[in-house]
Amino acid sequence: GAGVSQTPSNKVTEKGKYVELRCDPISGHTALYWYRQSLGQGPEFLIYFQGTGAADDSGLPNDRFFAVRPEGSVSTLKIQRTERGDSAVYLCASSTGQGYGYTFGSGTRLTVV
């Protein structure tokens, strides 16, 4: 596609439930990033994929968070046993892997009630 697509755009879930957030990067972009933006804050790095492998997952807050990119294209961020503190906008970005030419998606706004 022309840009980075994230679905759903909005997700409301109950505390304790499991959620999956999807990211469709720009075709041909080998690098994919997940960030999280809480209210009034800047984006916070979660995980980076180069191809199918997670090259850096140092930003994942705890083991309830997991992300996959099985075929080196679409990525899914998975959150188990959601907590109210997980409420945020989850941003995905992709790039060619060279330099900092990120293209961000519009994000998924996750609300845990």
Add this chain to the structure above:
Amino acid sequence: DQQVKQNSPSLSVQEGRISILNCDYTNSMFDYFLWYKKYPAEGPTFLISISSIKDKNEDGRFTVFLNKSAKHLSLHIVPSQPGDSAVYFCAASAGGGTSYGKLTFGQGTILTVHP
């Protein structure tokens, strides 16, 4: 700890005047700096960047200045236009210029340009 700080939550300027957005950082390993602009309900979009080997980079109405000794950078927009109204994020990387691009962002500054 907040390694990249934007201490002004908001800035209001008149159309045609200069907008100056400021950013401070604490990590001496940061060597590449970027500014992103974000409109509501959209993802951030890249605006301009600067390597630590430079102290100024200019692109049209946008200029970024870097003061390494003070660990401070600023974004100047001249002349400001109402369409520039958005949230501006400063970001930094410690990747040596060739890393995969993991960024540390500031909290953002809301710029409002009045007609």
